Amino acid sequence: MTPSPKQTLSLWDGLVALVIVALAVGIFFWQTAAAGTGDLEAVIAINGQTVETIALSSLHDPTQRTYTSLGYTLELELSSTAVTMTHADCPDQDCVHTGTITQAGQSIVCLPARLSVRLLGTGASAPEIDVVIG
Ligand SMILES: [Zn+2]
Incomplete structure (x- = not known):
């Protein structure tokens, strides 16, 4: 059948x-x-070590940060809702091409400078993403 x-x-x-x-x-x-309900937090790490944690909600106006690592200079713009790698003098420019990140769990990584920027949600449990540094 x-x-x-x-x-x-x-x-x-x-x-x-x-x-x-x-x-x-x-x-x-x-x-x-x-x-999430929680605020976003940008975690900047160089060589796997967190160098700065910035609560985006505390930023009333967009702010610029400059980091130097391994001879490279990277410029980051942070606003209350987004983080953008605006300029870097690394050879591959992957970090600049990543553009703007706005959600917890997203990240910008610059391999030549061994710098990473991760967005974490505070308050809500954001998905944990291991730091990817080559
Ligand atoms: Zn880069």
Whole structure:
């Protein structure tokens, strides 16, 4: 006996719909937790060592920070909602091309200078991302 294609299809559809709903709900809560109720915090690390932690909510006006590492100079602009690597004299410019980060869990990494900027959500549990430094 062959199962009716219609029944097979509807069972499959139901499973797929369940998975999609579960994923959507999961992503929604994950984003809510990450983007979150808490304030964003920028953690600047050089060579794996945190050199500065800046609570973005404390910034009323965009502020510039300059960091030097391994002979490179990196300029960071921080506002209450975003962090941008505005200028760097590293050879690959990957950090500058990363652009602006606005969400907890995002990061800007400059491998030549061994500098990383991570956004963390305070208050909400942000997904932990290991520092990636080559
Ligand atoms: Zn760079």
